[in-house]
Amino acid sequence: MATDSKVADDSSTPPSYDTILASPIQCDQSSVFSFRRMKKKRTAVLSRIRDIVLAPDFILSSVVPNVNACAAALSATELSKLLKQLNIEGHTALYWAIVNNRPQALWTFFKFISGTSPFVFSDLRIACMITNDYTMFKELRFGNLSDRRSRCFLGCLPDEVQVHTCNEPTNQFDVVFQIRMFQKRLRTATAKSLRFEFVAGGRIWWLR
Template identity: 65%
Template sequence: MPAAEVPKTPNFNPSSVTPNLNACAAALPAAELANILTQLNIEGHTALYWAIVNNRPQAVRAFNKFISCYSPVCTSDLRIACMITSNHAMFMQLNLGRRSEQIRLRGLLGCLPDGIQVHTCDEFTNQFNVVLGIRMFQKRLRTATGNKWYHEFVAGGRMWWFRFALLKPSNGLWSAEIGLCQHSHPARLDAVLLIEAHSRKPGRATPPEALKIPLTLTGTNFLALAPWRSTERIDYVPPPKMTWRISEELGDWVMHDKTEYVDREGTLHAKLEMTLL
């Protein structure tokens, strides 16, 4: 059985993946096998794409042993597969975020990966929570290019981006913003960002309240979010009655050295409570 046929075989047997791939590896140069696994050669998609879409994680793990890195085309294909299946865990496992400069910066700072988890609250009402644990929050914002820090996640059959950004460098106002990544369907959304507060005063009787920030289209002229066509372009015009982001001001506490919205290790703990309308 050719390696590229494994993920779409109807009578797929997980135990057969490794022997089949080992047989292919013995017959083909390593570069050629990796090329077969990452090219759009099965109905316009990669073998890895079909392994994800058909929920065959064993095949994904086996394939990855023969692949040193993904091409941009393969990465895009895998991002779409995770979006189709709402598989955030696989999205994170394969490190499919596109912000390579942020990964490099995190490495230079010696910062461990952030915790980003998606929890479905009620599949019948399209509600889900995204739990964020952003390490070295202030230090990374201060050193990031353009004073922006992105996170991406998969939920509700869509791929989303979320960021903290410096709105107006002249007055130090920061914002929290959310939008859709390329290839996502438009969405009508109500969301609330809850940022956990941490007491820095010994013996404080009650914990401080969380910061509650609405991210909603209610009360605006827009009906829905449109996907951001390119993360680098600023001249993109979304369709009528749609916007490419929802933004809300945070104020200037983001850079306060003794803000209560990061813990003693410098981690910001937050939760996005999202409802698709």
Template identity: 55%
Template sequence: MATKSDEVAPAPPLCDLIYLPVSADSVQCKHWNNALCCIRDIVSQPPGFGTPSSVTSAVNACAATLPAAEFSDLLQTRNIEGHTALYWAIVNNRPETFSFLAGFISQFSSDCSSDLRLACMTTSDNELFTRLNLGGNSNDPKDEPLRRSLGCPADEIQVAGSEPNQFVASFRIRMFQKRLRTTQDMRCEFIAGGRIWWLRFYMARIKKIWCAEIGLSGDSLPARPSSDAVLLIEAHKQKNSRLSNALQISLELADRYKPEPKHLSVAHVRALHKFEYSTAPEICNELGDWVMHDNSIYVDNEGTLHAKLKIKLSLFATPDK
């Protein structure tokens, strides 16, 4: 006859299997687990599920059971299908829920920011990506302190696209010359077509020539341009000068990923060939000396660069066999 100790315990519910802090006591574990189950249910629901007041009440009840720091950690930990609760609030189109949950976080952790970048890419939401400042500090840590020192407002990036495989990104880069003279290398990120792109202005170290370059961030889905991209830089009327036409720069595919095979092993050549089609090669061209000219017509009276990037992607990115 089986004793009570021999009886097989029922399998715990799914939410009880989620990782809990090792150092927490059993009561705190229970609070953490219950809060996580509740938050998961909220962010997993489709848009329109529940009233704002019911969501607010449920989240506040969860937050009341944990210290503020622990509740913040709970929201920023990848504990729901490998992603954070904030990720799912974005992907499931719950903007009010996302905003309310984000209010419990004083500053996003680096891991949470990375997860939010993926969420914005999944939803192709450049507006949220820009508003949360997910493209600046993570890739150019020098730019944010420099902008604060200069009293420089944030850059503006807007994306529009009438076709699935092409887009136009419009840039307003504040204090363009002053920042570029200081760092000699500026980069901004944006989301278009379900990818995370960057636009870079820099001084080529060998040729000592100012260049513009675009490419995909390391955490982006792959893409391949079908033709050269076009960067249009708007001209502005300056004192004692006439309004000029926009400067049009064709950004061409760089050949840096196509070195001579004879200098590489077969395995290296195959790796490069695979890499070339798994991420977009950089697309670049020279800018010219106008970048540093005083009173340049290509920045407005406040020093802002106005530019548009037009790019079309290939519908088929499979390499020839």
């Protein structure tokens, strides 16, 4: 009596356990090298930025060439991200530019920053506070926190807040507010209030 016999197809047999263990993990070496190169670039750029804001032998004329060199080494997105991070002694490079009185570095950095973040906003305010720098506080457009829309609608000039130090050791100071079209703006303001901030005596004060 004839019987049919079939030979199993070896291609359908799963590989042995030993074969699986011996198989190497595939990895794109070019991607690894690219990541390492980028990491080295970021480290080098951060070191250069750190020197710009912290080095004692700071040279004013070297700011722009050094920042341009950083911009050439990284993409615009990477450089912007680096400048907005708290990566220098727990603060941003912008903070140290204010604290160490290097405004040219600060404004040069801003040219390469896209957008902002709560960390940057807070860091800038703290820097102005501890340096008692109300002039920088105003230049960064802090101070008048509300009513900008109604002021523009009425064609009103910017308000003025002048801080005069009377006795620095005791933190005594005078503040003069010149609020234009006060009654009209108060009627048109959405929150029915005007709020102002200023720096004096190593603190940030507000009036509303």
